[in-house]
Amino acid sequence: MLHFSGSLTRLVGELKKLPGVGEKSAQRLAFHLLKHPSNIEALAQSLLQVGERVHLCSVCFAITEDDPCWICSGERDSGTICVVEEPQDLLALERSRAFSGRYHVLQGALSPLNGVTPKDLRIAELMQRLQGGEVREVLIATNFTVEGEATALYLTRLIKPLSIKVTRLAHGIPVGSDLEYVDAATVQRAVEGRSEL
Amino acid sequence: MLHFSGSLTRLVGELKKLPGVGEKSAQRLAFHLLKHPSNIEALAQSLLQVGERVHLCSVCFAITEDDPCWICSGERDSGTICVVEEPQDLLALERSRAFSGRYHVLQGALSPLNGVTPKDLRIAELMQRLQGGEVREVLIATNFTVEGEATALYLTRLIKPLSIKVTRLAHGIPVGSDLEYVDAATVQRAVEGRSEL
Incomplete structure (x- = not known):
């Protein structure tokens, strides 16, 4: 310049x-x-x-202008919590209109190589939300990357002892895909997860 | 969102x-x-x-924080004016360190189809700068597009009657180019403009 x-x-x-x-x-x-x-x-x-x-919701750590955010303060099913890595993942799920429960944004995923340990994520806050006994199911929607999968595994081990159902987003063929171009690992998961018509 | x-x-x-x-x-x-x-x-x-x-220099219409800009108020040769379309073209020329005169930024190029006529450019201001009799040469450095070439032609016809030398940036092979991949029109211009070694 x-x-x-x-x-x-x-x-x-x-x-x-x-x-x-x-x-x-x-x-x-x-x-x-x-x-x-x-x-x-x-x-x-x-x-x-x-x-x-704009700041983070004090309950679910999504981005919001009000506190708690409109999802936490609304009529949504408080028996199901969907755990995501970032606020934009929450937006992706909301766009799908498939989930009617509440959310918990971890603000990242476990990545020991990058120095991200459980203490750096909002995991303690999640566990506290699960203490009330109101939550029946935790849907883990972290990304399907090494870090996201590790986080999912870590959370599963933490939450299962509380007798809360832990679920994970399904693997499978993306909508509109040409089977020919889908990678083998995804096809394998799609076969394993096949559903009856 | x-x-x-x-x-x-x-x-x-x-x-x-x-x-x-x-x-x-x-x-x-x-x-x-x-x-x-x-x-x-x-x-x-x-x-x-x-x-x-940041605003435009009242003399040359380059972007500046001072008025006139450091080029117009400096020691640069006031006998040569280089005419460019946009402030970023001026920066490209300055980076080359090949030009020691002053500039005039038209703030666009003639484009009748898009409604850009001579009145919309800083052409009147350029002609006024040429009235003083101090300017010996105008180097037209508008882009080598249809609009830029049209603007160059228009300016040439306007300035030549004032007995001021009008020049244009040379066409030729870009530095570091592989001749094989240079388009025919550019090679033609390079041959026409060949220089003795």
Whole structure:
């Protein structure tokens, strides 16, 4: 950016911190914003508003502006808790409209190599929610990655002794898939989990 | 985003206005920012600062925080003016360190189909700068697109009658290119513009 404008250089530096945005993209975004001054103000204000208003629900640790969030304070079935890694996983489940219970957002997954241990996740808070005796089922919806699976296993061992049913999202062929292109491990799980028609 | 957080939905809406950012990317950026609250504040502040401080130089219409900009107010050769379309083109030329004169940023290129006529560009201001008699050469560095070439032609016809030398950036093979993959039109221009060694 040479020494044209210190504040523009600073903006490019901030934009570069965003995921998937390098020096070139950051410059392109900055110049685009310069061409649309009203967008600069609107973007800045909405950022400040998010920083001020959005926080984690004290019950389920989803993102919310109210506390507790609308799911925790609503009419949803409190007998089922779905455990997810991140707030965006919760959104994916809500979009499916398939789950009517409540949620618990771990804020990550176990990953000893990256220094993420059970203490770094909201696991203690989950166990506390399960103490009341109201919860009949915990649906573990962590990602199907090594970290997500490890977290699922860890939680299963922790929760089962409480005589609470622990379930996991089904493996299988994605809707709309061409069987030819689905990987062998997924097909294997789909065969194992076949259902009667 | 469902009805989780109005301000987050608004932020996603603002991010979607950026070039190359769709709904999915905007959500990813928003959630990334939520995970790094200090970045939210820094990005918002740098946006506001850019909106406040950065404007166009009243002489050459480059982006600047001071007026006139450091090039117009500096020691640069005022006998040569390089005409570019956008501020980022000026940066590209400055990075090359090949030009020691001053600049004039048109803020676009002629494009009748998109309703961009000479009145919409900083052409009148350029002609005024040429009145002083100090300028010996105008280097036209508009892009080599249909619009850029049309603008170059238009400017040439306007400036030549003032007995000012009008030049254009050279066409040729890009540095580091494999001749095999260079398009025919570029090779043709490179042959026409060959230089003696």
